[in-house]
Amino acid sequence: MFKSVVYSMLLILLTFCSKKDEKIQPNLTTITESVYSSVIIQPDSLYQVYAIVNGILERNLVEEGDLVSKGAALAQIINTNPKLNAENALLSYNLAQKNYSGSNAILKSLEEKIKAQKLKLINDSINYFRQKNLWDQYIGSKAEYDTKELSYQLSKNSLNLLKSEFGRTKNELQIQLKQAENNYKNSVTTTEDFKVTSKINGKVYALNKNPGEIINTTQPLASIGSANTFIIEMLVDEVDIVKIKKGQEVIIILDAYPDKTFKALVSKIYPEKNERNQTFLVEANFVKAPEILYPGLSGEANIIIAIKKNTLTIPKEYLIEGTKVRTEDGIKEIVLGLQSMDVVEILSGITEDTWIYKPEK
Structure with a gap:
């Protein structure tokens, strides 16, 4: 018992001394x-390629990993609907032209009505003023004078209405003609664009469709991006985003290069917050990039705020x-x-x- 008490006291004393x-x-x-952040590597100018017509993919004209130049064809699409649309648009365009300036044009009919109404107005005017002169001399009846005056006023009003109708109709026909012309030009462009082309000089990183598959305008066909320039995407917590500025140094460690560190500089801060994860997207550029990089490589980053x-x-x-x-x-x-x-x-x-x-x- 005595030994146990002594041992406990010694243990307490040693613990106290070690803590002290x-x-x-x-x-x-x-x-x-x-500021710490996760890292994803992406090619610069990476974008999704879409077709502007629906159809069937006849064949891909490139393979993943191929280098392409701006305007190079990427895929061939089969679709006959745009040709039919172009024919219908041409018929509508021709009809709009005839309505506006053809031999049976609506405006010509209105012009003829205006000419006839002008002649009627002249005749009604002559009859009215003749009757008015007689009435001023107390010759004729009041009813006859009122009838001639009413005919004159009605003729004048009818002419004004026809002129207004002519102006309004001309404006409407001009708009219809322009719309038909635009629709026709757009349909012709669509029929010519069966080949999907690249918008940049870059590299094909993904092909999403195989020959024979249905193509629509809402699903991407491929992914194209820079072949040599990569950007570093970082997700920064909203608590730390106010500390981040362009030009700050970033220390990068990639999972593919665990024994190396790389330097980068903050190049862009996106102002919109991702509500799902409460972070902001920040981009950086390598000071000296690794020799080999692939889209989607991950790692960690520390953005230097102050030293x-x-x-x-x-x-x-x-x-x-x-x-x-x-x-x-x-x-x-x-x-x-x-x-x-x-x-x-x-x-x-x-x-x-x-x-x-x-x-x-």
Whole structure:
């Protein structure tokens, strides 16, 4: 029993001594603050290729990995519907032309009506003013005078209505003709575009359809991107995005190159937040890229926010409640500055001569 008590006391004493010995003084050192992010490598100018017509894929004219130039044909599509559409559009265009300027044009009919109405107005005007002169001399009846005046006013109103109808109809026919012309030009362009072409000089990274499959305008046929230039895509948490600026240095570690680090510079910050994962997309460019890169390579990044030399720091594990440390004089509040993964900068509260103790777990 006595031995057991002595053993327990010795154990407590050793534990106390070991904890009491776990003390350090702040160091003057260099601290680097950074923001961590996951990394995905993508070709620059990567885009999805779409067909502008529906149909059946006759054949792919390239293979994955091929280098292509701007305007190069990528795929051949079979489709007869655009030709029928072009024929119908031509018929509509010809009809619109005839309605506007042909021998049986609607406007010519209105012009003839206007000419006839002008003659009628002249006749009604002569009869009205003749009757008016007689009436001014108290010759004739009031009913006859009113009848001639009414005929004159009706003729004048009818002419004005015909002129308005002519102007309105002409404007409508001009619009219809222009619309028919545009539809015809668009349908001709569609019938000519059975070959899907590349919009950039680049590399074919994916072909999504096989010969014989149905093609529509909403599903991508292929993926094309730069052959030599790659960008680094990083997802930065919304808490850290305000710290990110263009030109900041980025340290990259790729899973494909686990023993190497690569430097990059922030090149673009997208202002729209991804509501699903609460992150912002940030792009960077390699200072010197690896010799071999593939789309989709993943890794980790640390975006350098600030570097401070010869500053007072302590390990994060010595902090209590985030802003306190235990010293020989008891618990003290400290003011923190920069923070890295392992250490924090001390702005005030303790000095380099202060002994601090590691908190108990």
